[in-house]
Amino acid sequence: xxxxxxxxxxxxxxxxxxxxxxxxxxxxxxxxxxxxxxxxxxxxxxxxxxxxxxxxxxxxxxxxxxxxxxxxxxxxxxxxxxxxxxxxxxxxxxxxxxxxxxxxxxxxxxxxxxxxxxxxxxxxxxxxxxxxxxxxxxxxxxxxxxxxxxxxxxxxxxxxxxxxxxxxxxxxxxxxxxxxxxxxxxxxxxxxxxxx
Amino acid sequence: xxxxxxxxxxxxxxxxxxxxxxxxxxxxxxxxxxxxxxxxxxxxxxxxxxxxxxxxxxxxxxxxxxxxxxxxxxxxxxxxxxxxxxxxxxxxxxxxxxxxxxxxxxxxxxxxxxxxxxxxxxxxxxxxxxxxxxxxxxxxxxxxxxxxxxxxxxxxxxxxxxxxxxxxxxxxxxxxxxxxxxxxxxxxxxxxxxxxxxxxxxxxxx
Numbered sequence: 001x002x003x004x005x006x007x008x009x010x011x012x013x014x015x016x017x018x019x020x021x022x023x024x025x026x027x028x029x030x031x032x033x034x035x036x037x038x039x040x041x042x043x044x045x046x047x048x049x050x051x052x053x054x055x056x057x058x059x060x061x062x063x064x065x066x067x068x069x070x071x072x073x074x075x076x077x078x079x080x081x082x083x084x085x086x087x088x089x090x091x092x093x094x095x096x097x098x099x100x101x102x103x104x105x106x107x108x109x110x111x112x113x114x115x116x117x118x119x120x121x122x123x124x125x126x127x128x129x130x131x132x133x134x135x136x137x138x139x140x141x142x143x144x145x146x147x148x149x150x151x152x153x154x155x156x157x158x159x160x161x162x163x164x165x166x167x168x169x170x171x172x173x174x175x176x177x178x179x180x181x182x183x184x185x186x187x188x189x190x191x192x193x194x195x196x
Numbered sequence: 197x198x199x200x201x202x203x204x205x206x207x208x209x210x211x212x213x214x215x216x217x218x219x220x221x222x223x224x225x226x227x228x229x230x231x232x233x234x235x236x237x238x239x240x241x242x243x244x245x246x247x248x249x250x251x252x253x254x255x256x257x258x259x260x261x262x263x264x265x266x267x268x269x270x271x272x273x274x275x276x277x278x279x280x281x282x283x284x285x286x287x288x289x290x291x292x293x294x295x296x297x298x299x300x301x302x303x304x305x306x307x308x309x310x311x312x313x314x315x316x317x318x319x320x321x322x323x324x325x326x327x328x329x330x331x332x333x334x335x336x337x338x339x340x341x342x343x344x345x346x347x348x349x350x351x352x353x354x355x356x357x358x359x360x361x362x363x364x365x366x367x368x369x370x371x372x373x374x375x376x377x378x379x380x381x382x383x384x385x386x387x388x389x390x391x392x393x394x395x396x397x398x399x400x401x402x
Contacts, residue, residue, distance in 0.1 A: 042279040046265060051244055053277070067278075075257065086255075093255055168280075176278065
């Protein structure tokens, strides 16, 4: 199936890809921290409405990340020193189970923010552009990841070098879409944000 | 000493063989032969809950989604908070289909336990063989394969508040419901007695 027919997306030319990558990578080097709101839509074909959750995300170089849901419930997950700390509505825990999956999620979020995405050995990468955004599509190469991810789309608005939207499509065709809003680059973030 | 042992063994035998009975409940006339659990019965509703599964000291968090997709069948999906699907089942009283299950969870004991729990939670029609009552509830007893399910319906507002699954001699699973109507339960707990497993579901509204 040719997706470009349906979505008004064009493949980027080789020269465009080179300059796009260079810009993102260069700008990413200047990112010391990032703070943003997000809205997450979980789409399942058999439901009448997507499931909407929202919250805030904090990132600080080199590898501090807090992914925090505030609506409709409180749940936050902190990645720090290669450990995962969870605060589930006040109940705290440190997670080892499923850590492989969390590690991948962490790598993907940090990677898409810091621009370390493009030489990933685990994904085949294709570059597209629409009217107002560059779209990077990652398809997993390994059987392990293929089991739960079919494709990841990252949207970079034309005048921005960080991701504004992530869409994660599962093998079933169901997907999760995350939209970032009110992004602040290099704002001061206290280290206490990364304790759960 | 031998006598003491005999008494102990005998009393152990007597206690363990005591057949299961709901406390302080008395038998009532069998006024109906069917009990309906309507909490997951509406085919137009997306039933979405924040889920916490506590199993042998580990805690797993995510989102539990159920929908009635035909007269007899429900679809059940459990995802992480990030949205990754962990399991996707279709089940009815007699049929069971796994659309997807994450590798780490794909163990027979896990799949079968969750299948049976979800089946009990979602099934609408239950044949009734006996009816009891206590101060608060009318209790409908329904045979289910080798076990029995007891449905506790509040006398004041006719809502289902509890299901106890028991063998002939003891309780196996207790389901608790908090609801604002007879057709939707906001908070649900599924507590196992013979394994350390507790599932808590709290409704999410967007």
